[in-house]
Amino acid sequence: xxxxxxxxxxxxxxxxxxxxxxxxxxxxxxxxxxxxxxxxxxxxxxxxxxxxxxxxxxxxxxxxxxxxxxxxxxxxxxxxxxxxxxxxxxxxxxxxxxxxxxxxxxxxxxxxxxxxxxxxxxxxxxxxxxxxxxxxxxxxxxxxxxxxxxxxxxxxxxxxxxxxxxxxxxxxxxxxxxxxxxxxxxxxxxxxxxxxxxxxxxxxxxxxxxxxxxxxxxxxxxxxxxxxxxxxxxxxxxxxxxxxxxxxxxxxxxxxxxxxxxxxxxxxxxxxxxxxxxxxxxxxxxxxxxxxxxxxxxxxx
Amino acid sequence: xxxxxxxxxxxxxxxxxxxxxxxxxxxxxxxxxxxxxxxxxxxxxxxxxxxxxxxxxxxxxxxxxxxxxxxxxxxxxxxxxxxxxxxxxxxxxxxxxxxxxxxxxxxxxxxxxxxxxxxxxxxxxxxxxxxxxxxxxxxxxxxxxxxxxxxxxxxxxxxxxxxxxxxxxxxxxxxxxxxxxxxxxxxxxxxxxxxxxxxxxxxxxxxxxxxxxxxxxxxxxxxxxxxxxxxxxxxxxxxxxxxxxxxxxxxxxxxxxxxxxxxxxxxxxxxxxxxxxxxxxxxxxxxxxxxxxxxxxxxxxxxxxxxxxxxxxxxxxxxxxxxxxxxxxxxxxxxxxxxxxxxxxxxxxxxxxxxxxxxxxxxxxxxxxxxxxxxxxxxxxxxxxxxxxxxxxxxxxxxxxxxxxxxxxxxxxxxxxxxxxxxxxxxxxx
Numbered sequence: 001x002x003x004x005x006x007x008x009x010x011x012x013x014x015x016x017x018x019x020x021x022x023x024x025x026x027x028x029x030x031x032x033x034x035x036x037x038x039x040x041x042x043x044x045x046x047x048x049x050x051x052x053x054x055x056x057x058x059x060x061x062x063x064x065x066x067x068x069x070x071x072x073x074x075x076x077x078x079x080x081x082x083x084x085x086x087x088x089x090x091x092x093x094x095x096x097x098x099x100x101x102x103x104x105x106x107x108x109x110x111x112x113x114x115x116x117x118x119x120x121x122x123x124x125x126x127x128x129x130x131x132x133x134x135x136x137x138x139x140x141x142x143x144x145x146x147x148x149x150x151x152x153x154x155x156x157x158x159x160x161x162x163x164x165x166x167x168x169x170x171x172x173x174x175x176x177x178x179x180x181x182x183x184x185x186x187x188x189x190x191x192x193x194x195x196x197x198x199x200x201x202x203x204x205x206x207x208x209x210x211x212x213x214x215x216x217x218x219x220x221x222x223x224x225x226x227x228x229x230x231x232x233x234x235x236x237x238x239x240x241x242x243x244x245x246x247x248x249x250x251x252x253x254x255x256x257x258x259x260x261x262x263x264x265x266x267x268x269x270x271x272x273x274x275x276x277x278x279x280x281x282x283x284x285x286x287x288x289x290x291x292x293x294x295x296x297x298x299x300x301x
Numbered sequence: 302x303x304x305x306x307x308x309x310x311x312x313x314x315x316x317x318x319x320x321x322x323x324x325x326x327x328x329x330x331x332x333x334x335x336x337x338x339x340x341x342x343x344x345x346x347x348x349x350x351x352x353x354x355x356x357x358x359x360x361x362x363x364x365x366x367x368x369x370x371x372x373x374x375x376x377x378x379x380x381x382x383x384x385x386x387x388x389x390x391x392x393x394x395x396x397x398x399x400x401x402x403x404x405x406x407x408x409x410x411x412x413x414x415x416x417x418x419x420x421x422x423x424x425x426x427x428x429x430x431x432x433x434x435x436x437x438x439x440x441x442x443x444x445x446x447x448x449x450x451x452x453x454x455x456x457x458x459x460x461x462x463x464x465x466x467x468x469x470x471x472x473x474x475x476x477x478x479x480x481x482x483x484x485x486x487x488x489x490x491x492x493x494x495x496x497x498x499x500x501x502x503x504x505x506x507x508x509x510x511x512x513x514x515x516x517x518x519x520x521x522x523x524x525x526x527x528x529x530x531x532x533x534x535x536x537x538x539x540x541x542x543x544x545x546x547x548x549x550x551x552x553x554x555x556x557x558x559x560x561x562x563x564x565x566x567x568x569x570x571x572x573x574x575x576x577x578x579x580x581x582x583x584x585x586x587x588x589x590x591x592x593x594x595x596x597x598x599x600x601x602x603x604x605x606x607x608x609x610x611x612x613x614x615x616x617x618x619x620x621x622x623x624x625x626x627x628x629x630x631x632x633x634x635x636x637x638x639x640x641x642x643x644x645x646x647x648x649x650x651x652x653x654x655x656x657x658x659x660x661x662x663x664x665x666x667x668x669x670x671x672x673x674x675x676x677x678x679x680x681x682x683x684x685x686x687x688x689x690x691x692x693x694x695x696x697x698x699x700x701x702x703x704x705x706x707x708x709x710x711x712x713x714x715x716x717x718x719x720x721x722x723x724x725x726x727x728x729x730x731x
Contacts, residue, residue: 003529004529004532004534004566004598005319005528005529006320006600006601007316007317007318007319008317008318008319008320008398008399009316009317010601011320011600012320013602014561014600014601014602015600015602017561017602018542018561018602021542021543021559021560021602022542024543025542025543025615025656048590049589049590049591050559050602051545051559052545052588052589052590052604053545053547053549053551053552053555054545054546054547054548054549054552055547055549137390137392138392144389144390144391145387145388145389160387161387163387164723164724165413165414165416165417165639165724165727166417166724167416167417167420167421167713167715167724167727168420168421168709168710168713168715169421169561169710170653170654170655170713170714170715172653172715172717172722172724174651174717174722175722176722187390188390188392188401190392190394190399192310192394193399196310196311196315196316199311199316200316264311265309265311268310268311269309269310269311271310272308272310
């Protein structure tokens, strides 16, 4: 008898495409939050599939901390050109210059938290009513409780204790003026699913994800990239090592892993063998046990 | 994911696994958190930094042992109060399958969360504390799984270690449960497993202490439950989600109907009827980014092109002409009320069914169901949070549906409060 089962990757893909089409159907001004990281690259790929042969019916929005890996920016610009997409950049530097936020000081200073204000300002300025993100429930314990369609009040805040029930594949995107939604089409994917999907679909990634030589230094169990704006503590010293990114974000909080993996197959084996979660290398999550929940309530990605 | 020396995670076998979604209902007292922790831990799905964080938090809270509930309780309020408030989703994989767990609290005041978790599940784990046997809560959990159309129920009789792993304890509970099921849950696929989540017996590894049990462990059961019959593969159902009209020279005349197949197998050339127009046409092509397909089946997301130029928009349904769905603007359904603000008889609500939005008026509450005893209580005029009832409603426009027992996609709907926009109820069409 013929087998009418989808593989796990095809089922997750179909679910994500369904959600993306719901967004296009239910909202007037959606946007896709694009960080240059693998999850948002996968989202762009899924969006192309969802609306083929039409082009992606929403712009990509990049919240630029100014502290980017240059490889990620180059990749972003090439991709936008190749897919004929529309790019809107929200600048954290501009938020600092206009006094909307105050730059953190000290050794652990990061622009990660500041992004929230820039993100909410960008959403308000462009009147976006849905912001699609690459968040996954397996990433972090607060994200495990996140809905596909996540309601935000007029201040952009998330109320985790008062979320709308979400049943079957029926998504409620109804809202009042000034409110918006965050939508997470790959909620049900794990890190391994994302990598296997990238392999299966042959999706191009920034070179940062593959092994390369870089000046790095070690802090609290995490390798961080040396950069002019990264202040080092006494005793910390930069050294040249072969590393790769497991996630790509702002330089100040993206941990690198020592690795010689130069192809997707090796990366997948590395992830299968690893005993630390993906966000274990994220410096921004180490601030407290509820660091992610607190940032998310305020309107973080 | 279990990382063994030989496994090649880029190989075809690992890229083409099946996905099983299951729900767990139970309270901390039944050992639900311990069971989930055990599944994740023994399948090597817990990471060191997650374990470290839980260890740190356990010590801080003065726990003597590793408190695995801290791992599953994600929100600050949950950790503070030591309760699970919401549905949490967990992920793990074995070399045979990928799993999504909808972890829900089991207390009656969280019925709505159990219903939510159950809505997308292929299987349900019902936990029984061997010391207490079958209790009210067991019936409730099994009934909710049945009501939400979960075809497979795995009954785990836990804490066998506290009763010397006795077979008669297991057999007695199994008999009690079967007596209940035979009466009210016809057609359910039931499996019984004696386990100790704490000691690990029959969860991932077979028990050395219960040689009298010849069946599969819980993990083996989850790896082998058939999932291919969970969709209606006969009656063709395609709710139109979005119309694709590229504004480009190359695809000037392209008009595709995007959606996710909710039932049946579609082929190019198939006779279909477009509802509500009632116009018959044929499938010209099944389109995807990767090229046209010879056939498409649930739950694939595809784009259909039709032979004739018909005015079709979101909310319409393309169905096989040979077996059309029911079309009605008044019908009965079972609902679970999910909002603190009670449902009022003759109340008006917005309603979402597949991709169709209508308004409705609830004109009859046939009865409220006591989900512990399954007693039907007539004569009620309102419905409180977590209550389940059979109602009759009228809609502003007809819906195209199947009974929920035939098709979980075309038979389900949600109710929305028009003042707050909150999802207030889940409905299963009878």
